[in-house]
Amino acid sequence: MLVGAVTVLVGFLSRCSDRKADPADPRGSAFAEAASCARCHKSIYDAYATTAHAHSSAVASAGTVKGRFSAPDNIFHFAGRADVVMEQQGEELFQVLKSDGKEQGRFPFDVVFGSGRKAQTFLYWKGGQYFQLPVSWFVPADNWANSPGFPADHPKFDRLIPSTCFGCHSSMVKVREETKGITVTEQFARREMIGGIDCQRCHGPAAEHVAFHTENPAEKAARFITRIDTLNRVQRLDMCALCHSGLKPMYKPAFAFKPGDALSDFVIPTVPFRKKPDQLDVHGNQLQLLAASQCFLQSQTMNCSTCHNPHVTERTSMQTFSQRCMTCHQPGSPQFCKHTGKPKGVLQQNCIDCHMPALPSGAITLLTNGEQSPTPDSVRTHLIDVYADVVKKLP
Template identity: 55%
Template sequence: MNKRLLYVSCCIIACITILSQCINKAEKNEAAFRGPQYAGAAACAGCHKNIFDTYMGTAHYHTSMPANTSTVKGSFAAPDHTFTYDSATKVVMEARDSGLFQAAYNNDVPQESHRFDIVVGSGRKAQTYLYWQAGKYFQLPLSYFVPAHSWANSPGFPADHPKFDRMIPSTCFGCHSSMVAKSTDMQGVHIVESFEKNQVVYGIDCERCHGPAAEHVQFQSSHPQEKKAMYMTRIAELKNQQKLDMCALCHSGLGTPQKSMFDFKPGDALSGYFFPEFTAPKRTAQMDVHGTQYQLFTASKCFMKSNDMNCSSCHNPHNSESNNMELFSQRCMHCHNTASHNFCKLAELPANILAKNCIDCHMPALPSANITLLTNGKQSPTPDSIRTHLITIYKEETKKVLARLKQAS
């Protein structure tokens, strides 16, 4: 009996030892490509649980995810699972035992198929998808367009045949993840990137905006009585341009990088990460609403007349607030109110109704010329509508909003 008990005890100890080794190995693997100075977002939840929990519902947090049945939007059931290019060519979404696939057929003969590996995009407007092969990531030919509830040709892809060979560089991961494991090699005069499969810190996590936290977590855990945040950059103490640069890293378009975007830390200057764009449009009328939020916002009178206006003046990055027009409008009222004599001057509707939606009049959703999606059965692509960040007067949009508000009232 004692021998049996000893044997069971030895087995339990062995299992615990193996499990701890596996956990340590996983931690070391993550540290290997992100660095030991990072603690991981889960470490933030201990002291900042409420913020952590609400942030998990934001588009930033969900801007990339591993692909599976719970993260991929769109139907895998007939007839909605098929995108037709012509009478002979189609791509079918297939749920197989080994995962989700996009499979191309010509006259019902299989041509090529690849697995959904990574979801890119929160799914609030659209999602696109990547697959991994031989050290490279490629974009799948079909994306999902939420407003149309339909599979759609991926932006910039040919409309007459499925394209599986669009290679995705690390710069795309720079705005849609918190780190990707990669290596580089010189082939002639070109730098060639290679990626480890699914070695990605998905989404924009706490440390992507607040900086590496391992030293902070270690200190605060061992000094719980210390209420001042140590070994972390205090965002509130940054200069206004530094706060703007944090958001502009991903919301000012994709420039020519000088160094990896993953190296950016709060307080860094944006100019240190991208070469100047001498060919970029100088006039706001030439700027597309996609990817130029920083340029449009800083060209607005609201910004130019303020000393300290920045992205966080309107956006709480820790909460999901999209489409809450009344909440955003209340933030407009901090400056635009009757006491300051600069409230909305429209007389068609009562002030209490106008106060519920400044946004659709002064920051309307406008069609993007750069992001268009061809949905199944359509002859021309549909532009994605993106809210402009140029805060100004849009007369035609205002007419639409007034008509809608009058009807609702």
């Protein structure tokens, strides 16, 4: 009995000392230091580092902000008399408010949201709070644009950004809640965050896993980590739906979610939770659109991983995605495409642009510099269907 107790104690101590080998993670002792995964999962780690998830947010710097800071490409004119000028001063970047050419104020870029795949928007910090800057970078236009939902006639500097934005776009943000009277205000420390979505956002806290496998290098079966293939379909969908089912009020912060958890324990039900597909839009409503598709309804198995490998960047490869369609819709079978307007070989190249076209978003529109009417961001719909009008317009 005594021997048993000693072994447990030694095991415990050696695990503690091993854990010290990795610098502490700011999320707490349940989390391994983010880069530690590279020691044993190098190929996944390296491939993942190039994905949009890995760069979904960052501390602002000349390296992470995509837009141009030199004249004449750095001025955004509002319909009124104000201009916002993007300036670099040493290491710092600013949006400078000018009216009739005179400087009225300068606001630092503190945090970047968006990998630069489509758009980046920026936050500045003041008095413990984050505010969105009025000018964003819009990739399809290769230009600065007014931030989505912001007025076109004057620059707005007072849109407060809550921690919920960080909950979908980052791996940690430090929040202190301050009570003033009856209202609770979130207080942030400037630039204190873990930018990007890291391994432990999807796989959960992994300090035990790292400690165990470091001590037991011969063990080939995963321990102290949720095995994704033991999860049911809803649990697998919820892992992605946490961030890909649109903006929603939550009981608990998204940061607390672990694989296997039920999203319904996090989200405050709203009526109607499931809107009609044609009323859905980005921000990130892939789940609801997919769930309304016949492929999803009739296959019983389809989930996000049926088509997406979350560890790699595949977004330009329509051929790769079409192969995944053909695992169910095999060429030559009655399940294959019924379209007769194109040869079979051509149909096999790109199912996507006909059945999941990129459609303009009603929710996200940006007014680019010098334009009178806003340009919608276009989003790949996840309502898999026949889009006869879209097909007619294709060459």
